[in-house]
Amino acid sequence: MIEIIIDIDDAVPQFAQLIEQIKGAVLTDKLSPGDALPSIRQLANDLQLNNKTVAKAYRLLERDAVIQTKGYRGTFVHPDAKTNSAVDLCTLVVSKLSATVEELRGSGVTDSEIRIAFGDVMNRRES
Amino acid sequence: MIEIIIDIDDAVPQFAQLIEQIKGAVLTDKLSPGDALPSIRQLANDLQLNNKTVAKAYRLLERDAVIQTKGYRGTFVHPDAKTNSAVDLCTLVVSKLSATVEELRGSGVTDSEIRIAFGDVMNRRES
DNA sequence: CGTTGTACCCTGCGTATGAATGGCACATCG
DNA sequence: CGATGTGCCATTCATACGCAGGGTACAACG
Numbered sequence: 001m002i003e004i005i006i007d008i009d010d011a012v013p014q015f016a017q018l019i020e021q022i023k024g025a026v027l028t029d030k031l032s033p034g035d036a037l038p039s040i041r042q043l044a045n046d047l048q049l050n051n052k053t054v055a056k057a058y059r060l061l062e063r064d065a066v067i068q069t070k071g072y073r074g075t076f077v078h079p080d081a082k083t084n085s086a087v088d089l090c091t092l093v094v095s096k097l098s099a100t101v102e103e104l105r106g107s108g109v110t111d112s113e114i115r116i117a118f119g120d121v122m123n124r125r126e127s
Numbered sequence: 128m129i130e131i132i133i134d135i136d137d138a139v140p141q142f143a144q145l146i147e148q149i150k151g152a153v154l155t156d157k158l159s160p161g162d163a164l165p166s167i168r169q170l171a172n173d174l175q176l177n178n179k180t181v182a183k184a185y186r187l188l189e190r191d192a193v194i195q196t197k198g199y200r201g202t203f204v205h206p207d208a209k210t211n212s213a214v215d216l217c218t219l220v221v222s223k224l225s226a227t228v229e230e231l232r233g234s235g236v237t238d239s240e241i242r243i244a245f246g247d248v249m250n251r252r253e254s
Numbered sequence: 255c256g257t258t259g260t261a262c263c264c265t266g267c268g269t270a271t272g273a274a275t276g277g278c279a280c281a282t283c284g
Numbered sequence: 285c286g287a288t289g290t291g292c293c294a295t296t297c298a299t300a301c302g303c304a305g306g307g308t309a310c311a312a313c314g
Contacts (some may be wrong), residue, residue, distance in 0.1 A: 059259095071311095071313075092272090104224075109220055115249065179276085
């Protein structure tokens with residue numbers, strides 16, 4: 001069993017703390033590919049978290065290919081977990097966005113306008 | 128004199144309404160290159176707006192090369208005003224951002240994460 | 255049946271942001 | 285001096301968003 005500690009008062013969101021610690025456990029070999037992870041409800045109960053919070057962390061971890069959910073059979077550590085735990089998708093996103101934003105700023109576009117346009121782009125999806 | 132009407136209850140910000148109407152006047156030849164515009168304080172008084180609101184609109188209009196402020200001599204319609212009024216900088220910004228965002232979404236990045244990363248990018252500047 | 259992951263609904267709290275307003279000051283022209 | 289555009293300081297209000305929580309329900313296994 002791995003030890004996971006969630007600090008409610010931490011500025012870092014709970015689901016993010018969970019992700020960090022699971023990725024950390026993979027990187028330090030406390031979790032190995034194929035290992036079974038506690039179920040969402042189980043872990044939520046152990047850590048005194050809401051199901052949704054744990055589910056969110058699991059969902060993101062699976063998208064990052066750090067874990068693998070096998071439907072009704074539970075959740076397991078992904079074969080390439082160690083590699084994928086090291087990759088910081090967030091950093092990639094930031095750098096990509098940064099490039100675009102810098103380009104726009106260079107064109108004399110106001111930060112406010114960039115924010116507004118960004119909001120539009122993010123909302124246009126559902127309409 | 129051109130007629131400008133600002134609707135306080137409109138969802139569109141006042142300064143944006145001002146910009147729209149001035150650009151519109153340029154496109155319909157109610158304003159021609161070289162024409163003098165009312166001073167910031169004057170227009171603010173006429174339209175019952177705050178100086179800052181008008182100043183904001185003028186600042187953005189000048190950046191879009193629709194008007195030209197000649198310091199203490201007042202503000203005038205830019206020689207290329209008609210061309211530049213047609214260009215919607217906002218649209219350009221939206222399309223550029225849209226491309227980047229779509230690319231990220233395609234990589235499986237969550238909208239929330241994009242928003243967070245975007246916020247980081249916009250704030251990292253001052254630090 | 256019970257457990258698995260997952261999906262949808264709605265709520266409240268805290269924070270961040272923009273919009274608008276106000277005040278004060280400046281340098282430059284005429 | 286008076287007018288110009290411009291700068292920085294501040295505040296108030298409303299809105300949007302993320303985070304967390306609660307509830308209910310579903311299909312697919314064992």
